[in-house]
Amino acid sequence: MTTRTRPWHGIMVATTLPLRDDLSVDHDAYAAQVARLLAAGCDGVVPNGSLGEYQTLTEDERIRIVQTAVEAAGGDGDRVMPGVSAYGSAESRRWAERAAEAGAGSVLLLPPNGYRAGPAAVRAHFAEVAAAGVPVVAYNNPFDTKVDLTPQLLGALHADGSIVAVKEFSGDVRRAYEIAEVAPDLDLLIGADDVLLELALAGAVGWIAGYPNALPASCAALYRAAAAHDLDTALPLYRALHPLLRWDSKPGFVQAIKFSMDLAGHHGGPTRPPRLPLADEELSELRAATEKLLADGHH
Numbered sequence: 300m301t302t303r304t305r306p307w308h309g310i311m312v313a314t315t316l317p318l319r320d321d322l323s324v325d326h327d328a329y330a331a332q333v334a335r336l337l338a339a340g341c342d343g344v345v346p347n348g349s350l351g352e353y354q355t356l357t358e359d360e361r362i363r364i365v366q367t368a369v370e371a372a373g374g375d376g377d378r379v380m381p382g383v384s385a386y387g388s389a390e391s392r393r394w395a396e397r398a399a400e401a402g403a404g405s406v407l408l409l410p411p412n413g414y415r416a417g418p419a420a421v422r423a424h425f426a427e428v429a430a431a432g433v434p435v436v437a438y439n440n441p442f443d444t445k446v447d448l449t450p451q452l453l454g455a456l457h458a459d460g461s462i463v464a465v466k467e468f469s470g471d472v473r474r475a476y477e478i479a480e481v482a483p484d485l486d487l488l489i490g491a492d493d494v495l496l497e498l499a500l501a502g503a504v505g506w507i508a509g510y511p512n513a514l515p516a517s518c519a520a521l522y523r524a525a526a527a528h529d530l531d532t533a534l535p536l537y538r539a540l541h542p543l544l545r546w547d548s549k550p551g552f553v554q555a556i557k558f559s560m561d562l563a564g565h566h567g568g569p570t571r572p573p574r575l576p577l578a579d580e581e582l583s584e585l586r587a588a589t590e591k592l593l594a595d596g597h598h
Contacts, residue, residue, distance in 0.1 A: 306404025376402030
């Protein structure tokens with residue numbers, strides 16, 4: 300286990316959300332999932348992110364999920380980084396305030412995602428949420444939000460005092476070096492599973508992760524080796540896991556990770572509409588990749 304000097308460091312698993320057959324939230328199963336991930340060597344969890352289907356949750360569900368995560372982490376809120384994204388800046392700030400009340404050590408925030416916001420609006424949005432008083436990790440996902448948190452914009456947000464780190468999901472590993480030049484004190488977090496090794500070597504201090512939901516021990520071993528620049532260990536692991544890790548960057552990533560969880564004997568289960576089950580050919584590809592890893596002893 301690496302020593303974490305900040306709540307947003309290390310492996311923070313963007314948790315899937317276990318749903319019953321009627322698509323209600325199974326909070327007991329979620330508590331067990333959080334405890335399982337921490338026991339397997341992960342450092343913490345990110346509830347109410349895209350993998351947690353936050354867009355489909357009611358207000359009461361979002362609140363209780365964060366409370367469940369903190370309780371399952373033994374009351375250690377530094378191990379919980381709730382997603383606080385919403386269409387309105389005021390709503391995101393309220394979610395950040397509720398996360399702080401629950402004891403969370405940090406929160407994860409997308410830029411405005413209802414329209415293509417300009418730099419001034421992005422900076423105002425992050426400043427509003429940062430005013431809640433809990434450290435904010437920016438989430439750069441230009442594919443889903445249409446707002447690109449470029450290295451220059453991240454530098455401005457960090458200079459504003461609005462963010463402590465960035466979850467980098469652009470897939471452009473070259474940005475790691477430019478971010479370090481523009482904002483050397485801004486923490487870089489791996490934001491997509493399939494660029495883990497590249498960003499770890501570039502200086503990332505954490506991983507907001509998807510596939511550890513299904514294979515936490517192997518993914519934790521990969522991250523530890525990558526962070527230590529132990530390529531003899533990391534590269535073969537990365538090559539073996541990559542057929543699954545790349546699903547984290549595909550539109551059906553929630554369904555994919557939940558399906559792999561089911562195959563690994565964990566509670567994956569269904570997704571809420573509008574996410575529908577994957578096509579048969581996608582499921583066949585996922586089954587083959589997951590079962591090969593399980594047969595090879597990954598877990």
